[in-house]
Amino acid sequence: MSQPKTNRASSPATGAKKIQSSVDQALRGVFDGARIMVGGFGLCGNPEALIAGVVRLGVRDLTLISNNAGNLGKGLAIWLRAGIVRRVICTYVGTNEDLHRQMASGQVQVDIIPQGTFVERIRAAGAGIAAFYTPTGVGTVVADGKDVREFSGRPHILEEALHADYALIRAHTADPFGNLRFYRTARNFSPVMATAATTTIVETDQLCGLGDIDPDDVHLPGIFVQRLVHVPEHEDPFEYRMVRND
Amino acid sequence: MPFSREEIAQRASLEIAPGSVVNLGIGLPTLVADYLAPEDGVVIQSENGILGMGPFPQAGEEDPQIINAGKQTVTIAAGGSCFDSAMSFTMIRGGHIDLTILGALQVSASGDLANWSIPAGQGAGRTMGIGGAMDLAAGSGRIVVLTRHQTKEGAPKLVARCTYPLTARGVVSRVITDLAVLDVGARGFELVECAPNVTVEQVRKATGAPLTVGLQP
Numbered sequence: 001m002s003q004p005k006t007n008r009a010s011s012p013a014t015g016a017k018k019i020q021s022s023v024d025q026a027l028r029g030v031f032d033g034a035r036i037m038v039g040g041f042g043l044c045g046n047p048e049a050l051i052a053g054v055v056r057l058g059v060r061d062l063t064l065i066s067n068n069a070g071n072l073g074k075g076l077a078i079w080l081r082a083g084i085v086r087r088v089i090c091t092y093v094g095t096n097e098d099l100h101r102q103m104a105s106g107q108v109q110v111d112i113i114p115q116g117t118f119v120e121r122i123r124a125a126g127a128g129i130a131a132f133y134t135p136t137g138v139g140t141v142v143a144d145g146k147d148v149r150e151f152s153g154r155p156h157i158l159e160e161a162l163h164a165d166y167a168l169i170r171a172h173t174a175d176p177f178g179n180l181r182f183y184r185t186a187r188n189f190s191p192v193m194a195t196a197a198t199t200t201i202v203e204t205d206q207l208c209g210l211g212d213i214d215p216d217d218v219h220l221p222g223i224f225v226q227r228l229v230h231v232p233e234h235e236d237p238f239e240y241r242m243v244r245n246d
Numbered sequence: 247m248p249f250s251r252e253e254i255a256q257r258a259s260l261e262i263a264p265g266s267v268v269n270l271g272i273g274l275p276t277l278v279a280d281y282l283a284p285e286d287g288v289v290i291q292s293e294n295g296i297l298g299m300g301p302f303p304q305a306g307e308e309d310p311q312i313i314n315a316g317k318q319t320v321t322i323a324a325g326g327s328c329f330d331s332a333m334s335f336t337m338i339r340g341g342h343i344d345l346t347i348l349g350a351l352q353v354s355a356s357g358d359l360a361n362w363s364i365p366a367g368q369g370a371g372r373t374m375g376i377g378g379a380m381d382l383a384a385g386s387g388r389i390v391v392l393t394r395h396q397t398k399e400g401a402p403k404l405v406a407r408c409t410y411p412l413t414a415r416g417v418v419s420r421v422i423t424d425l426a427v428l429d430v431g432a433r434g435f436e437l438v439e440c441a442p443n444v445t446v447e448q449v450r451k452a453t454g455a456p457l458t459v460g461l462q463p
Contacts (some may be wrong), residue, residue, distance in 0.1 A: 034424040041331075042317040044310060072315070092375035100372070108445040112362075112373065116335030116381030130374045136339060136384040139415035142376075172277065181331075182321070185295045185313040207328045219330075239317035244302040 018178050018228045019207070023053040026201050026229040030166060033086075037193040038066040039169035042239050043075045045186030047170040047203040049231040051075060054168070055082045063087040065122075065152055065164055067115065067189060071096045074237055080108065089114040089162070095176050106181035115144060121162035124203065126224070128194025131160045170234075171220075174204035177209070178225025179218045191220040200226045205234065249422040249441045254392050256281045258349055260423050261390050263287050269293065269382055270314040273346040278347055290323075293334050293378040298326025316377065319348040338378065339385040346386035348379060351422075352408040354436035355455040357418040358376055359383060359391065360410035365417065368409065369397065376413070383414035384439045395423035395452045403456030404428070404435055425449050433458040 022027035027050065028034070036054070040046040042151035044169035054062075055078055062085050069088045070077030074097065077107065079085050080098040087109045093099050104110040112135045113121075124132055137143050147158035169176060173184035194200040207230040251274055252270055259281035262268055267289045270276050277302065282288045285382065290299040292314045293306075300321035306320040313383060316434045322328070334397075337343060352360040363373040383389055404421065421428045425439040436458045440449055451459045 041315075042313070044294070044313050044317065090375070094374055094377075094378040103373070112375050114380035115283075115331070115374045115378040116339050119331040119335055120339075134339065134384075136355045136381045137382070140380065142380065153352065182328075184309070184312045184328050185292075187328060187330050188295055191330050192332045218372040238310045238319065239313070241308055241318070242302040242318040242320070243308060245305075 006086065008051070013052050018222075018225060019176055019231045020227050023203075023229055023231070024050045024056070026050065026227045027057055028051045028197075030054060030057055030059055031062075033061045034059065034166060035063040035065065035164040036190075037164040037167040038064065038076060038088055039167070039188060039190030039193050040066065040068070040075065041185065041188040042068050042071050043237050044239070045170050045182070045188050045190060046075045048075075048167045048234050049229070050168040050201060050203050053081065054082065060084045061086045062081065063089065065089045067160065068094065068096060069099050071239055074235075087111070089113065089118075091118050117142070119163075119189055121159055122192050122196045122213070123191070124162045125161035126192065129161060130195050131158055132239065133158055143195055162192050162196065164193070164197040167200040169194055169195040169200065169202055171202050171204040173206045173208055173213065174225070174228050175208050175213055175227070176220070177210060178202065178222030178228055179213050180204070180220040180222070181217065183215060187219065194220055194224040199226045200224055201229070203229055203231045205232060206230075208216065247441065247443050250424075251277065253354045254424060257427065258390060258392055261347070261420065262286075262345060264350075266287065266344040267291055267342065269343050269346045269378075269386065271346070271379065271382070272377070272417050273349045275317070275349060276316060278392075287410060288295050291334075292320070293331075293338060294334070295323055295329050295331060296320070296326060297329070297337070298323040299328065306347040313427070317356060335381055338408040339388045341385050341387070342385070343382070343385065344387045345390065346382045346388070347390045347392060348382065348399070350391045350403060351410050352403050352405050353391055353393070353418050353421055355404075355406050355430065355431070357416045357430040358408050359413045359418050360408040361413050363411045369399070369401075379413050388419050389417045391418050391421045392420075392453055393421065393423055395449070402452060405454040425452055427456075431458075
């Protein structure tokens with residue numbers, strides 16, 4: 001019986017040159033009018049350096065696909081303040097006064113959709129599913145203009161996959177192939193968005209060697225990652241800092 | 247004396263069966279966690295990606311990357327787990343959450359819920375956004391609403407028909423307000439109990455739809 005051979009060509013990093021020398025290098029090619037997904041729940045899990053880098057690029061008329069589009073003047077609010085966003089697809093505005101202002105003035109077109117539908121549309125895009133039926137939003141404005149069909153006697157609405165040109169996400173640890181691990185609630189939409197964009201650009205807190213992440217501990221396989229940039233320092237601002245007294 | 251915010255939260259904690267999985271909405275519903283007894287083993291799900299959410303952290307242990315859906319710093323209980331948003335809404339929309347407690351702008355006598363937008367020209371005119379509320383309303387086993395009985399301007403929030411954009415139709419089973427606990431049943435709003443020293447007439451006057459009294463033993 002012949003033993004399986006260790007073949008260097010089978011290493012997933014062979015030929016993959018994903019690691020970028022700088023944020024600007026990682027963002028090359030991002031164009032006016034691009035559809036860009038950005039991971040993060042509020043200010044948690046934001047790819048801070050990539051967000052700042054897009055403003056430096058000077059691109060405009062962007063469609064931003066992100067849960068909150070910033071808050072408290074931070075995170076993606078700097079895109080709104082720079083006036084480079086034409087349309088936002090999000091789920092929640094809350095205390096994001098920059099978005100309230102630009103929504104009211106009509107400077108930015110805002111589509112607010114249910115969070116579960118938002119992430120499932122993104123998941124569908126990454127998974128090769130064109131559309132799906134969901135009970136969420138039946139009998140509300142979310143269902144306006146959409147196909148409604150009953151399954152097991154319950155109405156569902158048809159929702160279509162949501163793609164993007166780019167996904168900008170933050171990881172806690174990455175290896176050179178782009179296998180990723182995330183930290184706590186910084187994970188949120190990021191691994192799903194990575195599957196749904198033509199080009200996924202990852203900003204990682206830590207860069208490790210190939211094989212340093214146990215295969216069973218990979219949260220997102222590197223097949224979904226095109227570019228990686230190592231950014232060790234982050235602001236990670238608190239939105240609402242709560243403590244208990246006991 | 248009407249219920250305070252804390253008393254509404256405490257009353258709401260009685261709705262949670264031991265061992266159940268619950269999602270607590272932003273604002274007033276978040277306070278309910280303070281009144282859960284650890285020995286009851288209630289598991290709190292937070293739609294940004296925690297199953298088994300713990301209390302607020304001790305001073306000095308806050309982590310900006312461990313937050314609840316209201317973006318407040320929290321902790322993760324022993325046995326808790328973190329996951330992405332697609333997994334989170336598999337739990338929510340897939341019917342795996344036993345009970346969701348949400349805030350409201352309006353609740354109708356047929357159990358319709360409006361809690362995400364006040365249209366321009368009506369009151370404050372502000373759109374907060376949908377967040378996870380529509381998915382929670384569509385997929386949770388039971389929906390309990392916590393709200394003040396009336397707006398700051400004195401308008402009823404319990405109404406015959408919602409005038410604000412809906413979150414979902416016919417989903418609310420119980421409403422706990424500063425004045426009373428009410429079920430939404432076949433006859434509309436059915437009074438379960440009044441807050442201490444609040445009369446049935448006070449509740450009736452503050453409610454924008456007919457009130458059924460006396461169904462309970």
